[in-house]
Amino acid sequence: METTRKELLTSKCLVVLAFITVVYLGKRYAVPSVEVECIKDPIHDALTYFNDAVNNNLSLARFLQISSSLLMDIVFVTLYGYWVFNISTGRVIYATGLFYLVRAITQTFIVLRFPDGYYWDDPHVPSIVVPYGRTSDFFYSGHCGFLNLCALEWLRSGKSNYFKIVQLVNAYMAIVMLIFRIHYMIDITTAIFISHYIYILVEQNLDLLDNLSLRYYQALKLKIFECQRGKKTEEIQESLITSKELLPIKKQSK
Numbered sequence: 001m002e003t004t005r006k007e008l009l010t011s012k013c014l015v016v017l018a019f020i021t022v023v024y025l026g027k028r029y030a031v032p033s034v035e036v037e038c039i040k041d042p043i044h045d046a047l048t049y050f051n052d053a054v055n056n057n058l059s060l061a062r063f064l065q066i067s068s069s070l071l072m073d074i075v076f077v078t079l080y081g082y083w084v085f086n087i088s089t090g091r092v093i094y095a096t097g098l099f100y101l102v103r104a105i106t107q108t109f110i111v112l113r114f115p116d117g118y119y120w121d122d123p124h125v126p127s128i129v130v131p132y133g134r135t136s137d138f139f140y141s142g143h144c145g146f147l148n149l150c151a152l153e154w155l156r157s158g159k160s161n162y163f164k165i166v167q168l169v170n171a172y173m174a175i176v177m178l179i180f181r182i183h184y185m186i187d188i189t190t191a192i193f194i195s196h197y198i199y200i201l202v203e204q205n206l207d208l209l210d211n212l213s214l215r216y217y218q219a220l221k222l223k224i225f226e227c228q229r230g231k232k233t234e235e236i237q238e239s240l241i242t243s244k245e246l247l248p249i250k251k252q253s254k
Helices: 005-029 042-046 048-056 058-086 091-107 142-156 160-180 185-204 206-246
Strands: none
Touching: 005 058, 005 091, 042 048, 042 185, 048 058, 048 160, 058 091, 058 142, 058 160, 091 142, 091 185, 091 206, 142 160, 142 185, 160 185, 185 206
C-alpha cells in the first residue's frame, strides 16, 4: 500500500507528539537527584559574581530561566514543525533518540555532586523541553547537545542562517547553565562533540535507518488495516445473523 502525503504528515505529527510526551514523562519521573562529594570547575569559580546575583535576585534568575527556556522551546517547535512538513527523512529523530539513549546510559555510571550555588527552581512558567528543580543529570548536557543537533539539521537542510541563530541560542543557554551551575563545563563541551559525532553516524547510515523505519511503518499500517477489516467482517457477520433471527417465520399453507 502506498503512503499518501496526508498519512505521512499525520504520522510525523504523532512522532512529534510522542517525543513531547516522552520528554514530559522524563522531566517528571526520570530525572535523578543523587548527591556526591567531588569535582571542581574553574569556570564556575570565574562566574561566582553572576552566580551570587541569580541566587540573591529572584527577578533576574527568573528572567534568565524563562528567556533561555523559551528560546529552546522555540527552536524545538520551529525545527520539528519544519520537519513535519518539509523534511522527508527521519535523520533528526534518529540522532536525537540515539543522543539521549547514550546520555541515559552514561548517567547510570557517572554521578557528579551538586556544585555550591546550584539554583534552578521552578520559575512557574512551563517549558516544553526544559525541566526545572534540583536534578543531578549533569553529564552530559541535554540542553546543549539537543540544540547542536537542531542547528546541524538546519545546516543540512540548507538553512545556514537558522544554523547560526540556533548556535547563538546554544551559546546563551550554555552561559545560563554555567551561571546557575546546573551543568559543569565538561558537560557542555562533551555534549557538543557527542551530539555532532552521533549526527555524523546517523547521516552515514541514513538510508538503512529510513528503510527500517518505512518497513516498520508499512507493517504497522498493514496490521492496523487487517485488524480494521477483520473487525468490519465480524460486524457484518453479526449483523447478518441478527437479521436472520429477526425475520418472521412463514406458516406453511395447508
